Amino acid sequence: MELSYWELKNWFANVDYTIVGSGIVGLHAALRLREKFPDDKILVLEKGMLPQGASTKNAGFACFGSLSEIIDDLKNHTEQEVIQLVQKRWKGLQLLRKRLGDAKIDFKPYGGYELFLKSDDNSYNECISKLPLINEILKPLFKADVFAKEVDRFGFDGIHDYLIFNPFEAQIDTGNMMQALLKQAISQNILILNQQTVSSYHDNQKGVEVALGNFSFNSKKLLFATNGFASQLTNGAVKPARAQVLITEPIRNLDIKGTFHLDRGYYYFRNIDDRILLGGGRNLDFDAETTTEFGQTEIVQNTLERLLKEVILPNHNFEISHRWSGIMGIGNSKNPIVSQLSENVFCGVRLGGMGVAIGSLIGTELADLI
Numbered sequence: 108m109e110l111s112y113w114e115l116k117n118w119f120a121n122v123d124y125t126i127v128g129s130g131i132v133g134l135h136a137a138l139r140l141r142e143k144f145p146d147d148k149i150l151v152l153e154k155g156m157l158p159q160g161a162s163t164k165n166a167g168f169a170c171f172g173s174l175s176e177i178i179d180d181l182k183n184h185t186e187q188e189v190i191q192l193v194q195k196r197w198k199g200l201q202l203l204r205k206r207l208g209d210a211k212i213d214f215k216p217y218g219g220y221e222l223f224l225k226s227d228d229n230s231y232n233e234c235i236s237k238l239p240l241i242n243e244i245l246k247p248l249f250k251a252d253v254f255a256k257e258v259d260r261f262g263f264d265g266i267h268d269y270l271i272f273n274p275f276e277a278q279i280d281t282g283n284m285m286q287a288l289l290k291q292a293i294s295q296n297i298l299i300l301n302q303q304t305v306s307s308y309h310d311n312q313k314g315v316e317v318a319l320g321n322f323s324f325n326s327k328k329l330l331f332a333t334n335g336f337a338s339q340l341t342n343g344a345v346k347p348a349r350a351q352v353l354i355t356e357p358i359r360n361l362d363i364k365g366t367f368h369l370d371r372g373y374y375y376f377r378n379i380d381d382r383i384l385l386g387g388g389r390n391l392d393f394d395a396e397t398t399t400e401f402g403q404t405e406i407v408q409n410t411l412e413r414l415l416k417e418v419i420l421p422n423h424n425f426e427i428s429h430r431w432s433g434i435m436g437i438g439n440s441k442n443p444i445v446s447q448l449s450e451n452v453f454c455g456v457r458l459g460g461m462g463v464a465i466g467s468l469i470g471t472e473l474a475d476l477i
């Protein structure tokens with residue numbers, strides 16, 4: 108890369124903070140740094156033309172865990188840990204709404220639902236029987252019951268009689284949210300460069316030499332917000348997890364409103380612009396979906412289409428309009444990793460399937476390590 112004197116001076120000299128990744132976490136970290144250091148130079152480097160991981164690919168659920176997910180989490184985490192996770196997600200959602208405003212992100216408090224396939228007796232019975240207990244556990248946080256049984260009024264097929272309704276869940280417009288974040292960052296004098304891949308770095312104690320291929324520059328601090336691409340950085344503590352999504356063409360008289368979870372969160376769908384957006388199916392082939400490559404597979408796409416036809420829209424004709432995928436960062440704990448890697452290098456990664464909720468908070472925590 109051949110840069111001019113001006114380019115070097117204005118973009119790459121005297122850089123105080125460099126953030127890698129312009130997803131939800133990277134941008135919230137940048138905004139928090141700006142709050143703390145009004146005059147410092149903050150540079151965000153993003154490898155994609157647009158943010159290219161999960162933040163512009165997701166389903167836009169403003170959620171904090173379905174009943175079956177919380178019951179599952181209690182099997183691998185202590186009760187205290189699970190409460191803390193839910194609390195963080197809830198706090199993160201409030202921070203996101205406060206920072207951007209409900210109108211900007213198209214926040215719609217339609218509530219969320221969990222449904223159970225007829226074939227899934229075990230999960231259904233467990234959820235129905237543990238519902239009062241989980242409500243008790245969450246009561247101090249929400250001051251009301253979070254989950255309630257509700258009869259299906261959407262005309263789904265092949266599912267158990269009751270859905271589990273959560274009035275605290277909502278949906279947002281993911282594209283609007285990310286554009287609002289990017290605009291806010293730019294308006295606060297944060298420099299964002301796209302199609303720049305950080306290939307390596309060297310912490311020399313006085314600062315960090317950051318390499319973009321064969322060009323390098325110095326930054327006082329380096330913050331990684333690379334989530335699903337942070338496997339090497341975290342010695343394997345973060346693994347990539349691809350999630351595939353499809354969306355229908357607009358459907359006439361569509362009367363489905365809300366965010367919906369199915370099969371312990373492995374499938375999710377919502378209404379948007381008279382369409383249904385449906386994603387999931389990673390559990391059909393975990394090995395193939397443990398990848399940083401974008402793309403679709405037949406097994407997942409066929410299952411998504413079958414679910415649409417047989418369960419979600421049995422009484423509608425519909426066509427698929429578009430398909431895509433995104434890359435999440437997961438691991439053997441649902442707790443994100445926010446840590447210092449060396450004197451001047453930090454990371455905030457492993458957001459799992461809840462980054463819309465916790466991304467704002469993790470970005471803030473990452474910036475507050477400095």
Ligand SMILES: Cc1cc2nc3c(=O)[nH]c(=O)nc-3n(C[C@H](O)[C@H](O)[C@H](O)COP(=O)(O)OP(=O)(O)OC[C@H]3O[C@@H](n4cnc5c(N)ncnc54)[C@H](O)[C@@H]3O)c2cc1C
Pocket residue numbers: 127128129130131132133152153154155157158159160161162163164165166167168169170303304305306332333334335336349350351352386432433434435455456457458459460461462463464465466
């Ligand atoms: C299909 C799908 C549906 C989802 N649905 C929901 C949902 O409904 N609700 C919810 O809360 N969460 C959902 N999630 C999860 C949520 O989107 C993520 O948790 C969140 O976006 C993570 O944000 P992030 O900033 O940590 O990571 P990302 O958005 O992935 O950002 C990381 C960025 O780092 C960049 N990068 C990586 N390596 C480099 C490098 N070397 N140099 C430069 N740049 C680099 C990437 O290009 C990427 O833009 C979903 C995820 C997917 C994929």
